[in-house]
Amino acid sequence: MTLTWQTLQNLEQEYGDSFFILDLRQFENNYKDFLESFRAIYPNTNIGYSYKTNYIPKLCQTVHSMGGYAEVVSQMEYDLAIAIGVPASRIIFNGPLKQQQDIENAILAGSTVNLDCLEEVEIVTALAQRLPEKQIAVGLRCNFDIGEHRISRFGFDVAAGELDRAFKRLTEFQNCTVDGLHCHISTSSRSTESYARRTQKILELTDYYFQDKQPRFIDIGGGFFGKMTEDLRSQFDFYIPNYQEYAAAVAPQLKSRYPGNSGPELIIEPGVAIVSDVLKFAAKVVGLKTVRSRQIALVVGSIHNVKPTGTDKTLSFKIYQNDENNNKKLVGTVDIVGYTCMEHDCLYKEYSGEIAIGDYVVFENIGAYTVVFKPPFIRPNPPIISYDSILDDYSLIRRRETSQDVFSTYIL
Ligand SMILES: Cc1ncc(COP(=O)(O)O)c(C=O)c1O
Numbered sequence: 242m243t244l245t246w247q248t249l250q251n252l253e254q255e256y257g258d259s260f261f262i263l264d265l266r267q268f269e270n271n272y273k274d275f276l277e278s279f280r281a282i283y284p285n286t287n288i289g290y291s292y293k294t295n296y297i298p299k300l301c302q303t304v305h306s307m308g309g310y311a312e313v314v315s316q317m318e319y320d321l322a323i324a325i326g327v328p329a330s331r332i333i334f335n336g337p338l339k340q341q342q343d344i345e346n347a348i349l350a351g352s353t354v355n356l357d358c359l360e361e362v363e364i365v366t367a368l369a370q371r372l373p374e375k376q377i378a379v380g381l382r383c384n385f386d387i388g389e390h391r392i393s394r395f396g397f398d399v400a401a402g403e404l405d406r407a408f409k410r411l412t413e414f415q416n417c418t419v420d421g422l423h424c425h426i427s428t429s430s431r432s433t434e435s436y437a438r439r440t441q442k443i444l445e446l447t448d449y450y451f452q453d454k455q456p457r458f459i460d461i462g463g464g465f466f467g468k469m470t471e472d473l474r475s476q477f478d479f480y481i482p483n484y485q486e487y488a489a490a491v492a493p494q495l496k497s498r499y500p501g502n503s504g505p506e507l508i509i510e511p512g513v514a515i516v517s518d519v520l521k522f523a524a525k526v527v528g529l530k531t532v533r534s535r536q537i538a539l540v541v542g543s544i545h546n547v548k549p550t551g552t553d554k555t556l557s558f559k560i561y562q563n564d565e566n567n568n569k570k571l572v573g574t575v576d577i578v579g580y581t582c583m584e585h586d587c588l589y590k591e592y593s594g595e596i597a598i599g600d601y602v603v604f605e606n607i608g609a610y611t612v613v614f615k616p617p618f619i620r621p622n623p624p625i626i627s628y629d630s631i632l633d634d635y636s637l638i639r640r641r642e643t644s645q646d647v648f649s650t651y652i653l
Contacts (some may be wrong), residue, residue: 261266294512
């Protein structure tokens with residue numbers, strides 16, 4: 242996408258002075274490249290796209306049209322998948338809080354439900370008892386040590402015998418089966434070694450628990466790094482693996498354990514890996530001031546739009562200027578700040594260069610955990626515009642929120 246100041250101004254005139262730009266073709270390419278890296282080694286691989294990472298419906302529809310699963314962690318996301326036409330059988334329902342009705346409906350509709358705790362096992366066994374003529378299958382999320390400092394809170398603690406307890410309890414019922422194992426372990430280094438380790442562990446567990454019949458699926462979760470700009474990459478003091486390197490850490494282990502073409506389905510659940518570089522955020526510069534020696538540029542955006550998770554990384558961005566602009570400007574070191582009343586609302590600290598009223602600041606690589614994470618703090622959400630690089634066309638896919646939208650659930 243080649244942006245210019247003029248394009249941004251045209252978009253502003255149509256949609257307002259701050260907006261997200263979604264590159265759907267980039268998403269499709271990432272999806273294909275990521276999947277192909279795994280399929281080249283282990284063909285029976287599929288993607289379950291992590292809705293929570295960015296559930297813009299256009300992205301979710303693209304995943305469905307490309308044959309992927311919807312990986313959801315709440316009834317809200319489950320409802321979205323159904324609303325955009327994903328059949329229940331193409332939904333994987335994970336997450337720590339699934340309520341009785343949600344679990345029952347999802348199982349009976351044919352979704353893959355990966356249980357997280359013994360309370361959920363009890364919900365499933367009660368269902369199995371109530372409906373003895375129904376065959377009920379679930380997956381179990383495993384929690385094992387892969388040498389990380391943090392102890393994950395998710396899934397059944399394998400070492401303490403919780404996974405065993407879940408298996409035993411479920412298989413007390415003739416109409417109940419476990420048809421696959423799941424794990425998702427988020428680590429800060431997202432290293433290939435950690436993926437090799439989790440794959441080895443989950444294969445050991447499937448060998449132990451599926452001696453009579455191979456599992457339908459093995460799901461190793463998400464948490465992989467995606468593509469990044471060079472200045473973002475340079476802020477990590479460890480290596481950032483690419484898609485092929487992740488695939489090489491995982492897929493050969495399945496291939497050697499299940500030679501031939503009839504092994505279980507390998508499910509990978511990328512969010513960040515395929516969505517981080519598909520969204521940009523553009524905000525107009527509307528104010529400039531100097532307070533003692535601090536130079537400040539105010540934009541129509543907030544840190545909540547670009548890094549609501551509070552990451553300590555400095556974002557990649559570009560400033561688009563109008564060459565004919567004679568507006569007020571600042572030159573030197575400038576903090577680019579947002580519209581909230583919080584002192585920490587600084588989208589970029591110590592930018593060095595020139596910035597003028599009427600410029601657009603465009604932040605890149607902000608596809609993951611942004612639009613889904615932003616609270617309605619101080620200003621309603623900006624619109625999302627989709628860019629089609631083949632047609633070279635922009636179209637609105639989420640309108641700008643209004644004050645009424647924000648207050649519509651309150652009883653006034
Ligand atoms: C179960 C599950 N799968 C997939 C993901 C996606 O992770 P990421 O966006 O880091 O790839 C998450 C994120 O927390 C998750 O909890």
